[in-house]
Amino acid sequence: MTIISTHYVDGGSHSNCSDTRHLPRPPPLIWHAAESPFKGYQRLPIDGYSSSSSSTVIVIDNGASLLRAGWAFDKSPRIAFPATVARYRDRKINRTVSYVGYNAFADATTRGQIRNAFEPGTNVVGNWDVMEGLLDYTFASLGISAENGGVGRSIVMTEPVANLGYLRRTMTELLFECYSAPAIAYGIDSLFSYRFNGGRKGLVVSSSHTATHLIPVFDSKPIMSSATRLNWGGSQGVDYLLKLLKLKYPTFPAKFTDYQMEEMIQEHCYVSKNFQREISTFLDWSDLKDKDHVIQYPFTEQVIVEKSEEELTRIAERKKESGRRLQEQAAKMRLEKLIRKEQTLEYYKDLQQRLSDQKKKEIKRLLDEDEFKDENQLEKTIHDLEKSIRKARNKDVDGPEHPDEEAEPSYPLLSVADQELDEAGLKEKRHQRLMKSGYDARVRAKAEKELERARVAEEERRNDEYREANLQSWLEDRRSVRQTLLQRIKEKDRLKADLGNRKSFASQMRMKTLANLASDQPGKKRRRGLDDDNFGANDDDWGVYRTVAMGEHSEDEEEEDLGAVLKGVEEQLLKYDPTFNESNTLEAQSDWTQSLMHAFLRGPRPFDPDSQQEAHQIHLNVERIRVPEVVFQPSIAGLDQAGIVDIVADITNHGFANAQDRVGILGNIFLTGGNTMFAGFDERLRRELRAVLPEEASIHIRKANDPILDAWKGAAQWAADPESTQSFVTREDYQEKGADYMKEHNVGNAVPF
Numbered sequence: 141m142t143i144i145s146t147h148y149v150d151g152g153s154h155s156n157c158s159d160t161r162h163l164p165r166p167p168p169l170i171w172h173a174a175e176s177p178f179k180g181y182q183r184l185p186i187d188g189y190s191s192s193s194s195s196t197v198i199v200i201d202n203g204a205s206l207l208r209a210g211w212a213f214d215k216s217p218r219i220a221f222p223a224t225v226a227r228y229r230d231r232k233i234n235r236t237v238s239y240v241g242y243n244a245f246a247d248a249t250t251r252g253q254i255r256n257a258f259e260p261g262t263n264v265v266g267n268w269d270v271m272e273g274l275l276d277y278t279f280a281s282l283g284i285s286a287e288n289g290g291v292g293r294s295i296v297m298t299e300p301v302a303n304l305g306y307l308r309r310t311m312t313e314l315l316f317e318c319y320s321a322p323a324i325a326y327g328i329d330s331l332f333s334y335r336f337n338g339g340r341k342g343l344v345v346s347s348s349h350t351a352t353h354l355i356p357v358f359d360s361k362p363i364m365s366s367a368t369r370l371n372w373g374g375s376q377g378v379d380y381l382l383k384l385l386k387l388k389y390p391t392f393p394a395k396f397t398d399y400q401m402e403e404m405i406q407e408h409c410y411v412s413k414n415f416q417r418e419i420s421t422f423l424d425w426s427d428l429k430d431k432d433h434v435i436q437y438p439f440t441e442q443v444i445v446e447k448s449e450e451e452l453t454r455i456a457e458r459k460k461e462s463g464r465r466l467q468e469q470a471a472k473m474r475l476e477k478l479i480r481k482e483q484t485l486e487y488y489k490d491l492q493q494r495l496s497d498q499k500k501k502e503i504k505r506l507l508d509e510d511e512f513k514d515e516n517q518l519e520k521t522i523h524d525l526e527k528s529i530r531k532a533r534n535k536d537v538d539g540p541e542h543p544d545e546e547a548e549p550s551y552p553l554l555s556v557a558d559q560e561l562d563e564a565g566l567k568e569k570r571h572q573r574l575m576k577s578g579y580d581a582r583v584r585a586k587a588e589k590e591l592e593r594a595r596v597a598e599e600e601r602r603n604d605e606y607r608e609a610n611l612q613s614w615l616e617d618r619r620s621v622r623q624t625l626l627q628r629i630k631e632k633d634r635l636k637a638d639l640g641n642r643k644s645f646a647s648q649m650r651m652k653t654l655a656n657l658a659s660d661q662p663g664k665k666r667r668r669g670l671d672d673d674n675f676g677a678n679d680d681d682w683g684v685y686r687t688v689a690m691g692e693h694s695e696d697e698e699e700e701d702l703g704a705v706l707k708g709v710e711e712q713l714l715k716y717d718p719t720f721n722e723s724n725t726l727e728a729q730s731d732w733t734q735s736l737m738h739a740f741l742r743g744p745r746p747f748d749p750d751s752q753q754e755a756h757q758i759h760l761n762v763e764r765i766r767v768p769e770v771v772f773q774p775s776i777a778g779l780d781q782a783g784i785v786d787i788v789a790d791i792t793n794h795g796f797a798n799a800q801d802r803v804g805i806l807g808n809i810f811l812t813g814g815n816t817m818f819a820g821f822d823e824r825l826r827r828e829l830r831a832v833l834p835e836e837a838s839i840h841i842r843k844a845n846d847p848i849l850d851a852w853k854g855a856a857q858w859a860a861d862p863e864s865t866q867s868f869v870t871r872e873d874y875q876e877k878g879a880d881y882m883k884e885h886n887v888g889n890a891v892p893f
Contacts, residue, residue, distance in 0.1 A: 168429070168745065170757075173394075173437045174403035177222075178245040185218040189283030192293065194322075197859035200278065200297045201329060201852040204263040205349035205374065205814070207241075208852045209278045212296075212859040217852045219281045223257045225273040226250040240277040261375045263300040263350045265307055272314065279319065290320025294868060296859040298329040298851060301353045301367060303889055309879040316874050323868035327858065327887040329851035330355065331362055333812040333844050335887060336854030342808025343791065345784065345825075347771060347815035349374040354787050356795065356805055360886050366795040368787050372774060374815050377767050378402050380777050384763050388741065394437040394756055404760060405767055408433050411820040412765040413827065415773070422762050423739040432743035432761045439756035478532050478585075479577045485525045492518060533581075533588035551576045607716065615717050618709055625706040626726065632702070768818045772828065785828040792833070806837050812844040812851070858887060 188211050201208040201217065208217035221241025228249070230237050239250045257274055259266040284291050295315060299308065308326065315321045330346030330353060344355040344362075352370040356363045378401045385396055412418045422431060447455070488510075495503050495515065503515070512518045553561070553569040554576065561569060607614040706726060713720040722728055732738045732746060741747075743759045770777045771784055782790070788809070792802045806829075811822060822841045829839050844850045858864050867885035874881065884892040 168432075168434045168743070170434045170436045171407065173435050174400045176245045176251070177242055177399050179242045184281045184283075186281070186283030188214070188218060194292065195294075197294045197296050197856075198279075198282065198291065199852060199856045199859055200295060201855060202297050202299070203329070203349060203851075204258045207274055207278065208849070209282065210852070210856065211282070212856045214856060215853070216849060219278065221277075223270075223274055224254050225257070225270045226253040226255070227273070228253045238273055240273060258350075261350060261379065264304065265311070268310065268314070271311075272318065275314070275319065292320075292322070294323040294325075294859075295321050296325050296327065296855050296864075298332065298855060299326045299889070300350075301328055301330075301355065301369065301889065302364075305880060308882070312869070312874065312879040316871055316879075321871070323870045325859075325864070325868045325885070326882070326889070327855060327885070328355075328362070328889065329855075330812050331357075331887040332852075332854030332858060333847070333850040334810050334854070335360070336850050336857055337810065337812075337842075337844050339808065339810055341804045342810050343788065343805045344810050344812065345788075345816065346813045347373060347784075347811075348813040349815075350376075352771060352784060352813075352815065354784065354791060356791060358801070358804070361891050362886070363795075364889065364891060366791055368791065370771070370774065370781055370784060370787065372770055372777070372779060372781075373813075374402070374405070376777075377405055377770065377815070380770065381405060381763060381767050384766070385758060389758060392756075392758065393439075404435065406817075408760050409764050409768050409818060411768045411772075411818045411824045413820060413824060415765060415769050418765060419762060422765070423736055425733070425739065425744055428739055428744040428761070431764070432739075432759050433764065434743065435758045435760060436753070437756040437758070439752045441752045474532065475578055475581060478529065478581055481525055481529050481532070482581070485522065485529065488518065488522050488525070492522065530588055530592075533585035549575070549579060611716065615713070618713055618717070622706065622709045622713065625702055625709065629702050629706065629726075768821070771815070772824065785825065785832060788825075788829060789832045803838065806833065807840050809839070809841045810844070811841065812847045814848050816843065817847055854887075 191213070192211055197212040199210055199212055199214075199217075202223075204223060206220050207223050208220040210217040210219070222244070224241065224244045226239040226244035227236065229235070239246060244250050244254050255267055255270050257265055257267050257270040265271050279291055284293070297311070297315075299311075303326070312324065315324050329348070330344050333346070334342075334344045334357060339357060340360050341358055342356075344353075344357060346353045346355070347370075350373045352372055353367060354370075355367045378398050381401045381404065382396055382398070385392075385401075422428075491506065491510065492515075495506060495518075498506065507514065507518065510518075512521070551572040553565065553572050556565075556569070558566060558569070603614075710720075710725045714722070714725070723734075728734060732742075738747070740761065741759065742754075743761070748754050766776070770779065773783055774781045792805050796802050796805065809825070811825075816822075822843060826839055826841050833839065846853070864885070867883050867888070869881060869883055882888075882890055884890040886892070
């Protein structure tokens with residue numbers, strides 16, 4: 141299938157890059173993805189039949205990509221269309237309808253019913269009903285009416301190298317029995333092209349839609365015993381690019397199609413002069429803007445309704461008020477949490493005191509009541525609570541600190557016994573107890589802050605003395621601290637990513653926690669109706685959602701801002717370490733302009749995830765040279781075969797003992813087929829051959845005038861030659877000798893000695 145596309149400059153705007161790449165850039169050059177190849181109504185060229193006679197030959201290039209047909213006196217084929225047919229039952233008209241070639245892409249219904257005559261990726265006919273439909277359409281397009289009872293004209297048809305006998309026999313039977321052709325002849329497309337371009341002695345390199353063949357030719361006769369096949373062509377390149385893009389953009393919102401991939405290969409790919417060197421520097425930011433091609437798929441941009449200034453002001457005020465309320469609620473929750481922790485700490489300290497004068501048996505009973513294994517665990521819990529309370533006090537418990545001293549309020553009801561108070565008095569007493577706890581917490585927090593400031597100042601003083609006394613040792617310590625922080629940040633990000641993977645250990649533990657919530661007896665299967673659901677009766681039950689959402693880690697790790705600590709360490713290194721610069725910081729290394737993955741996926745410009753236009757764009761960069769490279773290095777696509785350079789060297793060095801024959805082969809290497817049209821193909825082949833062949837070998841490479849159409853033109857030229865009539869199998873030969881009978885000629889699979 142040959143698809144021609146156009147490109148244009150899109151006027152989308154992009155923000156500027158940062159660091160060394162923040163120079164203003166023009167908008168990227170954007171190509172639009174190929175649309176359906178449906179061409180609409182086209183008038184059939186039926187006038188050629190009236191100009192023909194019974195001796196005029198119909199020429200058919202039966203390619204797996206496109207079928208081309210015309211008369212032998214034509215200079216180019218009259219029709220060319222894909223070898224596809226869409227046939228289905230139309231319920232509106234109650235008839236079976238068929239759409240052939242480009243018409244099969246007319247709408248979604250026809251595209252869903254497309255069938256190809258050939259097996260995928262091969263030139264082997266696998267659906268003879270489709271092939272018959274293609275021939276019906278071909279002869280009708282040429283003006284041949286079915287009323288004649290047959291085509292009434294001889295037929296020349298191309299076939300692949302080493303075509304299977306079964307396929308040739310079936311095609312022969314179809315043409316003679318179904319279309320009553322008076323005579324037929326078969327030939328190889330690449331040999332027709334070579335003959336049309338005046339070749340007599342050389343090496344034909346034909347890289348077409350399904351495969352690449354190399355055929356040596358002497359005195360206009362192909363040496364089929366030395367012909368070699370490489371199982372790579374245009375269709376394999378399409379599949380390869382499709383796999384690469386699906387792997388590159390696994391969540392792309394649009395659908396990739398074969399004709400789009402083929403258009404991208406033809407429009408954007410080229411053969412690299414030095415693949416290894418170019419692929420290693422392809423994503424360098426210096427010239428990526430020229431190498432990165434942007435393909436735009438259809439999209440619908442979200443329309444954002446512009447709001448007036450009054451509406452924006454009201455929204456901002458509502459957000460501000462909501463933020464203030466959230467801050468108040470958060471402060472209240474922190475205060476209540478701090479009070480609960482202090483009460484728990486007092487209880488555990490009292491428990492620790494009571495254990496000091498108890499016997500072992502009583503100690504064990506008291507520890508079991510509070511679910512402690514031993515005294516060490518109790519000691520560790522007390523230590524963790526003290527550390528957590530100290531950190532909480534260092535933060536603003538109830539808003540910012542006021543410079544004025546807060547007068548100690550009075551709480552008279554706290555000294556009154558509960559029996560002396562009525563219900564309203566008890567309620568007020570509970571309120572005063574809560575207020576006193578808050579006041580005490582603020583006083584303790586203020587004292588803790590003063591101590592923390594003194595501790596930080598002392599640490600800074602010691603740190604400065606240590607740095608001045610031994611700078612190198614201090615720098616090593618700072619580097620070690622930085623590496624530890626980076627590792628903790630990496631571990632935190634990994635844990636966060638694991639929670640999104642249901643097979644990870646973190647997700648499995650989360651699901652286990654959820655499962656245990658269903659029963660008061662974890663680990664046992666819950667039976668319907670036997671368990672009492674009392675979840676939530678205890679306030680501590682709700683803490684499980686913290687574990688489920690954030691994984692198993694301590695509150696200290698959650699509250700500690702690793703990024704801020706790392707930034708402080710990096711600022712110290714920037715100030716005192718001459719080997720540490722801005723490019724070594726985590727912020728610089730996390731910059732998209734430093735990311736190789738960003739260059740690979742999104743090119744040299746920033747990516748806006750909210751933009752539907754950019755979300756529907758793909759970037760072709762390394763794929764532009766990777767797909768054509770497979771012909772030279774099949775192993776990169778998982779193909780266990782030698783490349784064409786090794787094949788040419790093997791044919792010339794081992795296939796011909798005579799040095800004069802090798803000179804003739806290398807002196808005329810002929811390139812044909814659509815897969816040889818990549819820019820730089822002939823230059824790369826010449827360069828690679830020069831590296832593996834003897835220094836004195838003379839290498840001359842030439843391309844066909846039209847690598848795609850010269851096969852049909854060569855077949856038409858051969859059919860118009862009077863001498864070719866001897867190579868036709870007539871209807872009498874078929875009836876007498878059978879469908880397997882074939883005649884030898886210089887452009888077919890059977891070559892005369």
